[in-house]
Amino acid sequence: MASLDDPGEVREGFLCPLCLKDLQSFYQLQSHYEEEHSGEDRDVKGQIKSLVQKARKAKNRLLKREGDDRAESGTQGYESFSYGGVDPYMWEPQELGAMRSHLSDFKKHRAARIDHYVVEVNKLIIRLEKLTAFDRTNTESAKIRAIEKSVVPWVNDQDVPFCPDCGNKFSIRNRRHHCRLCGSIMCKKCMELISLPLANKLTSASKDSLSAHTSPSQSPNSVHGSRRGSISSVSSVSSVLDEKDDDRIRCCTHCKDTLLKREQQIDEKERTPDIVRLYEKLRLCMEKVDQKAPEYIKMAASLNAGETTYSLEHAGDLRVEVQKVYELIDALSKKILTLDMKQDPPPHPNTLRLQRMIRYSATLFVQEKLLGLMSLPTKEQFEELKQKRKQEMEQKRILERQAALESQRRLEERRSDLASRATNGEAKAAGRTDEVRTLQENLRQLQDEYDQQQTEKAIALSRRQAEEEDLQREQLQVLREREREREQGQAASLHTRTRSLDFREIRPFQLEPSREPRTHLAHALDLGSSPARSGTATKTSPPSSAPEPFRGWSGPPALGQEFLPQSTASPRSEAPSLNPFDEEEDLASPSAEDTANPPAPEPSLGPPACVLREYNPFEEEDEEDAVAGNPFTKPDGPAPNPFEEEDEHPPRTPASPPVPGNPFEEAPCTNPFEEESDGGQEGAEPIEEELLLQQIDNIKAYIFDAKQCGRLDEVEFKVPARLGWRNWLFGAVHLGAFPVTAE
């Protein structure tokens, strides 16, 4: 030890933090401390106490005793409960039955065994630390040996004639080896080695928990000091001695076993399998639902009753939020279910069972809670509900008023009666002053009450008026809104509108089906885009030959949606100017336009168009909307499938002249995303529904228009990915092929 240059001496054992006396056990240390040092300075004491506590905690942590403390407190808590104030004659609620804990007994027996074990392990680790605390490779072997001997006294060679493990006699050939950790002797065969990385791992892992426990007196510096240089990065200089294991530490099998066990424990503690992480996330989500769902249900119930305590938008937002959490739960549990599924070898059946069960319970959870989420009324319904409620309130008020009037009348009668009697000199004359006084008192009270009622009535009346005004205003607003909506959805009847709105509400149950087609679609689009590209390639080179442009056209629904609210009564008149495909033609094939060679692009577009049609995004819309009744069928009447119809008139398509006025002037300035986010905040309805509806309307108008002009190709490339559109726009600008600035 003295040979070590380390300033902070490392001592092992149960050291008193103040006098550094080595005590034999933790308990002795504690009692020693209490006896000897209890009178000392409070500051120091407090400090030390925390140290001791820390040490105890560390000890517990070291051997996973976390559960014990809690369990102990748990039983105590229970005891107070079981002997607490339940009337023995009242069997409801029934008490928890009797129980008896053996934990203290168990711990006592275990501690007897474990304490020994803990002390052993800690001793070994401290020694290991000392052995690795200096630069082994750059130290002379004699010095190493000296240090090693200082760590633990070596057993005398003469005392051990035979290897204690295998029983072989020691001789010149069969030399004695000393365990560097416990000092015992064994033969070379029975000798084990501990590599420096392992030693390092063991010492560093237990440092946090151990240092406080094993040597509370250590200054933090010394800990660092001892840790310093434990990894020998310098290339090893071969030792002068015959044994070239200076980067390893010799030890006996027993010590090695103990250390390996410890290593295993460290590993287990550090390793958190994927499933645990996912599971924790899952539980978090569930907690969130447990918080949010009741809140939402309260809102929805109130809204459905026509009350105006909560705003419809707010409830809608909350609904979306809760639904998102559900989707997350679903996704997480699915992930857990398929965890390690493809591994080779496949996971243990129990692991699979666990994963299945977690998924199952998540499904149960979602089913149970999600189905409890009632739907919100649509805007119209909400208005109706509000009206209805108002009417009910009105009726109630009328009834109340009648009742009030009735009582008032009665009051008045009595008043006049009393007044007449009070003024009646008869009573006075009779000298019945008492009576008069009480009568007068009564009169006064009645008068007061009458006055009060009158004022109340007045207040109520004015309030009613105000409310009526409100009502009128609201109705007016509703009417106005209706008007606007009618304008927007010229093509769509109100009926389809509510339907498509409603569709949203049942959507949660179709989450998967609706999501899958989408991804399928995106995929399909990629597929479809390559033939399309080849088609356009015949015309000219497209702005960017990657599939992006085609995804770009996924814009129209989004794009249209943002125009149409602004557009006035006739969306049709605007629609052509919005047509992205015009642009496409403009910028992608100016030559085609210039040369006025309409038939040329047409046939080349034909086949890809067909391909695309198969994966047409509208079909997806259709699918989603199928439940709600196809929105296209009704307004379009004669042509159930607009695309089919388009196909029927391909020759007309190319004939369409480019629309005057640059459509892009409007497009870029109204960033679809801004609009959308705005809508999300201010949209009175659950925004998704509104958007969907508008999209449908827009698309319809668009198709209609396209049909009118006979531009088939435009219709083909409508894809609902909004992002693509913007990307494409930007991409086009960068390419410089974008003729926006012209106007």
Add this chain to the structure above:
Amino acid sequence: MNVVFAVKQYISKMIEDSGPGMKVLLMDKETTGIVSMVYTQSEILQKEVYLFERIDSQNREIMKHLKAICFLRPTKENVDYLIQELRRPKYSIYFIYFSNVISKSDVKSLAEADEQEVVAEVQEFYGDYIAVNPHLFSLNILGCCQGRNWDPVQLSRTTQGLTALLLSLKKCPMICYQLSSEAAKRLAECVKQVITKEYELFEFRRTEVPPLLLILDRCDDAITPLLNQWTYQAMVHELLGINNNRIDLSRVPGISKDLREVVLSAENDEFYANNMYLNFAEIGSNIKNLMEDFQKKKPKEQQKLESIADMKAFVENYPQFKKMSGTVSKHVTVVGELSRLVSERNLLEVSEVEQELACQNDHSSALQNVKRLLQNPRVTEFDAARLVMLYALHYERHSSNSLPGLMMDLRNKGVSEKYRKLVSAVIEYGGKRVRGSDLFSPKDAVAITKQFLKGLKGVENVYTQHQPFLHETLDHLIKGKLKENLYPYLGPSTLRDRPQDIIVFIIGGATYEEALTVYNLNRTTPGVRIVLGGTTVHNTKSFLEEVLASGLHSRSKESSQVTSRSASRR
């Protein structure tokens, strides 16, 4: 005094105490049954218990991310398994609960095995019995006695079960037992011994009237388990067999795959909870209502959910709908099978005669009816033997006993040797010689008048006129009229007041008919709480097995010959 709730509370507490995180429940064979009676899978899943393992299963994987809750009986094998488990822990932390008292030495050896300090809890939770209904428990022991005496293994198990019940209900009772039964006395003594030994455990707050444990023996009433039953729960057990709330329907002709085994649990089946004590006719009409209800709720397949409102309604009702469809199909199947068996086995007629044998004293009419039914080819050998057993029990000492003639009829009918032997075995088991009290003839003036009046009025339902003997015993007990010479107390003190909390335990098994009796008594007598228990819950088949297992039939041959000889001599 709700036994289901008592066990459920224990399990909930275990799960609660283990904190959040994924959990595995480690059980043995018996505790698996105990837990499954009070918790459904989906219910326990919600408490983050995802895996259920048997401690003796070798094929368990190391899953350090799970917490283990061990609920085990304190048997030697379990302790050994646990020691092995703790030496090489498969889970991160262990919460150990024993269902009964565990010895200090076992705790010590467990503690010494826990070198890795994975055990966070060692407790005794006294859920050591099968909670069938809130007022009915069982130990699922078939064949508890050898001859007239206890099988020592079963005696210790029964003692454990009974003391666990007392602990879980927090009762430290006075004990009284049926004098005529040696087994009852023995069990009473054993229970008393445990109470004395573990006096610390049994220190509950004293109640004004101490609870009472009444120990009876099945042999005092061998009639009840021999009767066909007509209330739902009892009938299902009699005809199909209930095992830990599970019913095996695999022998039902044309059964669909997912109905092979169904669970009837009053805890989570509302229809069952409401109907388990109603009779067959009422069940029929209720199930019709259920069907109609279901039909109303069921969306018509063809009607294509025209409006969104329809659809929304459908989806909103879907979980109930689904649950309901499960309930409906289950009960329709069960009731359908019951009614099939009733008509196939001609049970209405058989049961009428059974009830006559059990409740009336008209020997010649009874004999005539039994003889008539024995000629009926639709009456199964099982039912035929049952009728003869009932006749033999009732008219054992009747002057014109014609048991030998009936035995001949049985042989002629082709009833197997096994059943014919059982007739004498049953008499040996529960005959007049063994009975401490009179099953058939009324004892006091009130009872005689009652029976007379009953005869005048005519019975409401011929199939359910039988009242188990237990009813009379309990009635007397509640009224404080139970004769101490027949049911003495163990120890010097006796109960002065009317008892309030009564625990009745029947050695050799209780029946669902008796459970119904106790249920009705609980309902109709305010201030009295009765819990019924038995070594098992019998139907006729299991009762006959019990009789067989008691080994009395070996001696029965000669004794029955004696009986018949003496009878014929008379």
